[in-house]
Amino acid sequence: MEPPTLSIRRTLLLLAGLLLAGIAHADRPVLKVLFGVHKPPYIHEPNRSGLDYEIVNQAVQLMGYQLQADFTPPARGVLLFKNADIDALATMRESSGLEGAYSDAYISYQNVATVLAKRGIVLNNIEDLAGYSVAAFQNAKLNLGERYRNAVDKSPSYQEVSPQVIQNKLLYSGRVDVVIGDRLIFRYFNQEAASLVDVKQPIQQFALFPPTEYKVLFRDPAMRDRFNNALRALKARGTYREIEQKYLDNQSSGTAPQ
Numbered sequence: 001m002e003p004p005t006l007s008i009r010r011t012l013l014l015l016a017g018l019l020l021a022g023i024a025h026a027d028r029p030v031l032k033v034l035f036g037v038h039k040p041p042y043i044h045e046p047n048r049s050g051l052d053y054e055i056v057n058q059a060v061q062l063m064g065y066q067l068q069a070d071f072t073p074p075a076r077g078v079l080l081f082k083n084a085d086i087d088a089l090a091t092m093r094e095s096s097g098l099e100g101a102y103s104d105a106y107i108s109y110q111n112v113a114t115v116l117a118k119r120g121i122v123l124n125n126i127e128d129l130a131g132y133s134v135a136a137f138q139n140a141k142l143n144l145g146e147r148y149r150n151a152v153d154k155s156p157s158y159q160e161v162s163p164q165v166i167q168n169k170l171l172y173s174g175r176v177d178v179v180i181g182d183r184l185i186f187r188y189f190n191q192e193a194a195s196l197v198d199v200k201q202p203i204q205q206f207a208l209f210p211p212t213e214y215k216v217l218f219r220d221p222a223m224r225d226r227f228n229n230a231l232r233a234l235k236a237r238g239t240y241r242e243i244e245q246k247y248l249d250n251q252s253s254g255t256a257p258q
Contacts, residue, residue: 028064028065028066029064029065029066030065030066030067030068031060031063031065031066031067031068031087031088031223032068032070032085032086032087032088033056033060033067033068033069033070033086033087033088033089033090033216034069034070034071034072034077034080034081034086034088034089034090035052035053035056035069035070035071035072035077035090035091036052036071036072036073036074036077036090036091036138036162037071037072037073037162037163038071038163039163039164039182039185039188040184040185040188040189041184041185041188041247041248042091042107042109042182042184042185042247043071045071048069050247051107051243051244051246051247051248052090052091052107052214053069054243054246054247055106055107055231055234055240055243056090056106056216057069058230058234058239058243059106059227059230059231059234060227060230062230062233062234063223063226063227063229063230073138073162073163074091074137074138074139074162075138075139075160075162077089078096078098078139081098081100081217082098086219087218087219087220087223088216088217088218088219088223088227089216089217090214090216091107091214091216092214092215092216092217093142093143093212093213093214093215094215095142095143095145096139096142096143096217097142098217100217100218100219101217101218101219101220101221101223101224102215102216102217102218102224103215103216103217103218103224103227103228103231104215104228104231104232105213105214105215106214106215106216106231107213107214108211108212108213108214109182109185109211109212109214110182110183110184110207110209110211110212111137111140111144111180111181111182111183111209111212112180112181112182112183112186112205112206112207112208112209113129113178113179113180113205113206113208114171114178114179114180114181114183114186114203114204114205114206115171115177115178115203115204115205115206116171116172116174116201116202116203116204117201117202117203117204118201118202119177121177121178121204123178123206123208125208126147126148126151126208126209127147127150127151128151129148129151129152129155129178129180129208130151130152130154130155131155131156132155132156132177132178133155133156133157133158133175133176133177133178134152134155134157134158134159134176134177134178134179134180135158135159135160135161135166135167135170135171135176135178135179135180136152136158136159136160136161136167136179136180136181137160137161137162137164137167137180137181137182137185138160138161138162139160140152140160140180140181141160143212144180144209144212148209157176159176164181164185164186164189165189165192165193167179167181167186167189168186168189168190168192168193168197168199169193169196169197171203172193172197172198172199172201173196173197183205184248
């Protein structure tokens, strides 16, 4: 057993190191970034974690900044970026129409069309959506292209909802024919909707869309360039792949890492 004085000394050194690290971190300038609301495995709002969140957070730290994250529905995020003191908006595409400095793509979502199997709905292409009631994620019209916009404009009923757990409730209760969203988000939210609707009903998913790549929208092009450099460094170091494995491997259990 080591002498008590040595143990105390080590404890004090550890505490001093942690304090200095905290001070150094606090001294970093703040970068204010808006994210969407809770949508595991990409955004886990209560824990400030998730695949989307952590990639941006790690890149921001490499830039020498401290991330100040806020969470808001996508449609409101667009308004806030236009009118508020926000440095960047995550999970964006040029098709949004917002002006600014778009980063390289840092993440991709796999959006699908989900239906109840018992309905016998078959969707061979995006245009087939025109014949059904559809509930999509917010800003889907901005992100899924012109063919999608033209199709759902002909739909008998179309809505974009947030938070996305609403989609699960609408589909399983039979209130809409089709929901549009990322397959992993839909799978995760089944556990939250299970107390209200029968999520054990068989579903069918149609891969009508290619992977949707998202970028971070910055006000400052120089900040965008620093983010791109940090993103490349994350990939070169293997950190990016580690983050992917942390969250995507966890989907087999339907849980979100803490």
